[in-house]
Amino acid sequence: MTLTAPARLPAALESAVQRVRMAARSAAERTVDSLGLAALSSNNVFHRDGLLGAQFELNRKLAIFALTFNETLDQRVAREAGMLNTQGGAPQTNWDALSLVxxxxxxxxxxxxxxxxxxxxACEWEIRELDAYMGTLLKFGRADHERNPLRAEVIGQAMIRAVEAVAERPETRKVLGAEIGRSLANLMRPTYAEIVADLRAAGIKPVGLQVRQTPHDAAGRATTGPGSLHGELHDSRAHELSASGRLSARGPAGFAPSTGGGGFPRGAFGSGGGGHGGAGGRGTPMGRVDAEMMSLLRRLSFSTATADSGSSGVSGFGSGPAGGSGFDGGGAASGLGMLMAPNLIVAHREELRQAATGALDHMVIDVIASLFDQILSDPKVPPQMARQIARLQLPVLRAALGDPSFFSSRKHPVRRFINRIASLGTAVDDFDGESGRALLARVRELVQEVVEGDFDQMELYEHKLNALEAFIAEQAKAEVHAQGAADELLGKKEEQLRVQQRFAQQLDGALQPLPVPDFLREFLGRTWSRVIAQAEQSDGGDSVLARRMREVGRELVMSVQPKGVPAQRQAFLKLLPQLMKDLNAGLDRMRCPEPVRRDFFAKLLPAHAESLKGQALSTLEHNLLAKQVDGALATPLPKGNELPPVNITALPVLNDVVSSADFSAAEASAVGLVDESAVDWNGAVDIDLGAEPELTTVDLDIAGLPVPESVEPMRGKTLADHVQIGFAYQMHIEDAWQKVKLQHVSAARTFFVFSHGAKQRKTVSMTYRMLSRMCETGRMRAFESAYLLERATARARRQLAQLKPN
Incomplete structure (x- = not known):
């Protein structure tokens, strides 16, 4: 068989081919320069000689390289486009069809x-977009990557042939192939983008929406292959309307909506259903997905939208195996128990793979299928919640196909939504109770809105996540109120502490310019300021006690000033007993820790002794100093409505002064406050045999997918900064491990309220300092070893490692 010259290509395709030729020529020229630079920086003589030899050959035969590349590319493009003529009408054959090569x-x-x-x-999305345009230009009828004449495989063949024409020695070919390939790969992304822009400017529209109707066999399984029924929609106007979200309910060409089969219910063509995977939507699309894949996902998702999600099974989910499949798409996954809902991705795996356009998409489909095998068999997830999560399989697959950050970012809205549902369900002990039924109903409602909504948009998940968290906050608030309104008491206590902290800062600033010893200034600012504040908060600012506490501060400052005359010494000795009495009374009132009290008096007594030996102040200096001290100690106590907004960075300062001593016995009993002194911090903690090891980033890293971020802490001191309302934790209290649920966190994260007990709910409150210490000493940890998706990823990774090639 002899090949003749290819027929003339369409003008738009010829222009695109010319851009590829220019990119290849530019890559070769860049390679000549890069080889010379690489040779200069090489320390190995043989390696340097190889680079210089390759540079010499390429520079000498640059024209041959370009000519061979152009000829090979033209032949391959014409063959792929079906425009390569053969003599005698013999069928054209390429080496791929031969049995021996x-x-x-x-x-x-x-x-x-x-x-x-x-x-x-490097160019995955640009190539996908080009596939859609080539489908229109060459009248394929759909975006077919395997028939795209400018796909990467065709360009790769041309480049390798051109390298062969330049170099005869294998080692030289290897160097040139690597260097030119690297340069050309960097140039192809803008080249593909320019080709798409040229096609768009020429008035060529990408292949429009495709709706594929797939019949089911008697067993309910989707059938594929040549016998499948395909109802395809190729209207470019429909593509434009679908991308802008203006497609009518019936769809183009009178395509009537329905709730099953190949039809779409109202709203099926959202802003994300266009050929660009939602690029024209009103929100932020999660990357781009091909129109055919998006149509299939919407059809499968909407066919399940009317299922009774609250039943023991998941009717309407489509047929398919109830068990898992792992990555191979068939059979039961090793180590998996009975799934709590059908795995839709496994059931429709072949349809999804046919709609996918690349090996990367195939891998993502298999990974998500395996993840849901693990999710739907996770023993920590209640079946009621597992069935709701199962309804999100196709939206999750959409997110994973279009947005690589789904696998790497633990803050991804889709991941957070799934993990929140699972963790909140784990904390519920009884779904037949009022709160359990309310939570399940709210989750079912939100999931239904996602399935029926435009799950192509990032904002949809963020909105539903915020709605879920608001519901949990309201539910937790109602439960805390029903158990004694501990949140109100702790809220008032926190406001009082914030007022004390603010007053301490203001008083310390007023004392800075005064000639006061450092230890005394620190005592007045940090400790005695709380005594003054507590007195005014309890008895009022005009009370005798409040005025006396401010006077004690003034007398304390003047007591350490030099007293050079007998009259001053006598006055000091006369006032000292009452001063010491009032000091001790104030410190007792605020329950000052004994170490703080002892340290202060250890420094005050020598200061008093030293003041009896110094040079006395003049009357004017004494009066001026007394006036300045009175002005500083007259600093008013701020009111609650005058406090600045909560500043998270200031929390450690506030938490350092918060302790159980700030509560009376009645208050501590009312909120179930755990006293630090009641815990044997040196005692051993019983081993929890049911605890699972904490996961690390290595456990979540699947080859071929983006490297994940570090997991959130589930134990250790840092857990105190990550606890969330509605989540379950394991706490070692009453000499045993108890499952507790976080019900309330104060505005400044100073106080935390937990509840435990199946029937008789008990309230346990603690300060941030107590919570941190509990976490640090291993007396508290999360009920889950990791969030649901992280657990599923780790198990899927272990399963993948155990699979052996056939």
């Missing part, structure tokens, strides 16, 4: 595929 041809194909993979990773 030489080793050299195999090496060429492997090198071309390796180069194509490098381009595909």
């Amino acid at each position: 030489t080793d050299h041809e195999v090496e060429i194909q492997v090198s071309a595929d390796r180069f194509a993979l490098e381009i595909s990773h």
Whole structure:
């Protein structure tokens, strides 16, 4: 068979081919320069000689490289486009169709595929967009990557052939292939973008929406292959309308909506259903997904939207195996128990893979299928919540296909929404109770809104997540009120402490310019300021006690001033007993810790002794100093409504002064406050045999997917900064491990309220300092070893490692 010259290509395709030729020529020229620089920086003589030899050959035969690349590319493009003529009308054949090929041809194909993979990773979205335009230009009827004449494999073949024409020695070919391939891969992304822009400017529209109707066999399984029924929609106007969210309820060409089969119910064509995967939507799309894949996801998702999600099963989820499949798509996954809902991705795996356009999408489909095998068999997730999470399988797959950060970012809204549902369900002991039924109903409602809504948009998940957290906050508030309104008492106590903290800062600032010893200034600012504040908060600012506490502060400052005359010494000795009495009374009132009291008096007594030996102040200096001290100690106590907004960075300062001593016995009993002194911090903690090891980033890293962020702490001191309302924790109280649920966190995260007990709910409150100490000493940890998706990823990774190739 002899090939003749290719028929003339369409003008738009010819222009695109010319851009690729220019990119290849530019890559070769850049390679000549880069080889010279690499040779200069090489320390190995043989390596440097190899680089210089490759540079010499390429520079000498640059024209041959360009000519061979152009000819090979033209032949391959014409063949792929079906425009390559043959003599005698014999069918054209390429080496792929032969049963025997030489080793050299195999090496060429492997090198071309390796180069194509490098381009595909760098230009995946540009190539997908080009597939849609080529489907229209060459009248394929759909975006078919395997028939795109400018796909990476075609360009890779042309490049390898051109390198062969330049160099005869294998080592030189290897160097040139690597260097030119690297340069060309960097140039292809803007080249593909320019080609798409040219096609768009020429009036060519991408292939529109495709709705594929797939019949089901008697067993309810989707059938595929040549016998499948495909109802395809190729209206470019429909593509434009769907991308802008203005497609009518019936759809183009009178396509009537329905709740099953291949039809779409009202709202099926949201802003994310266009050929650009939602690029024209009103919100923020989670990356781009091909129109065919998006249509399939919406059809499958809406076919399940009317299912009775509250039943023991999940009717309407489509047929398919009830068990897991792992990554191979069939059979029961090793180590998995009975799934609590059908795995839709496994049931429709072949349809999804056919709609996908690349190996990366195939991998994502298999990974998500395996994740839901693990999710739907997780023993910590109640079946009621597992069935709600199962309804989100296709929206989660949409997020994973379009947004690589789904696998890497633990703050991704879709991940957080799934993890919140699972963790909140784990904390419920009885779904037949009022709070359990209310939570399940709210989750079912939010999930239904996601499935029926435009799950292509990031804002949808953020909105539903905020709605779920607001519901949990209201429910927790109602439960705390029913158990004694501990949140109100703790809220008032926290405001009092914030007022004391603010007053301490203001008083310390007023004392700074005064000639006061450092230990005394620190005592007045940190300790005695709380005595004054407590007196005014309890008895009022005009009370005798409040005025006396301010007078004690003034007398304390003047008591350490030099007293050089007998009259001053006599006056000091006369006032000292009452001063010491009032000091001790104030410190007792605020329950000052004994170490603080002892340290202060250890410094005050020598200061008093030293003041009897110094040079006395003049009357004017004494009066001026007394007036300044009176002015500083007259600093008014701020009111609660005058406090600045809560500043998280100031919390450690506030938490350092908060302790159980700030509560009376009645107050501590009312809120169930745990006293630090009541815990044997040196005692051993019983081992919890049911505890699982904490996961690390290594446990979540699946080869081929983005590297995940570090997991949130589930134990240790840092857990105190990550506790969340409605979540369950394990706490070692009453000499045993108890499952507790966080019900309230004060505005400044100073106080935390937990509840425990199945029937008789008990309230346990603690300060931030107490909570941190409990976490640090291993007396408190999260009920889950990791969030649901992280647990599922770790198990899927272990399962993948155990699979052996057939």
